[in-house]
Amino acid sequence: ETGVTQSPTHLIKTRGQQVTLRCSSQSGHNTVSWYQQALGQGPQFIFQYYREEENGRGNFPPRFSGLQFPNYSSELNVNALELDDSALYLCASSQRGPNPEAFFGQGTRLTVV
């Protein structure tokens, strides 16, 4: 186990709704990244938070937003859900710096119907 926990594990939402996914990072890690993984593909970088500020974003629209809290836990919010948002959403915690290892949570499986 990595010490990174995500909730909920599964979620079904209707197109147009909003969703909030949560992530508790590993103790001592100050950086949280979020990834979207469609079935059969590699994870795609959504954005990253360091010290409660977004410090990098992938090719995702503004309806994908996030927060990082003082305890380094994080939320991913997606507004106006679309069918293509159906995917596994992964949270990864790491320590900012040269250490390359990222610790991933089990993910949240989001289905949009």
Add this chain to the structure above:
Amino acid sequence: GQSLEQPSEVTAVEGAIVQINCTYQTSGFYGLSWYQQHDGGAPTFLSYNALDGLEETGRFSSFLSRSDSYGYLLLQELQMKDSASYFCAVRPYGGATNKLIFGTGTLLAVQP
């Protein structure tokens, strides 16, 4: 843009050796990592190459050649539990410090 290409599937038998290749097109990166993912679960870190050459971690070894834009993961003494998806990933220069760009992924099936 940046892209990392991997074979989609590889099949091998228990006890054998298998190599999973990763070819990439990227402007610059800190190093090449490998992650294992079982059946849609959490990707777990396997290996990292910051410099060209071979890195060995138990049954797993990883290789990087920046001049050839190529790397591979070598799995020895294959076990059934090694059946999983394997992803190469790079940390690109610029932008978010700990951002990872993942490859297309290789599904490894280990047969008895």
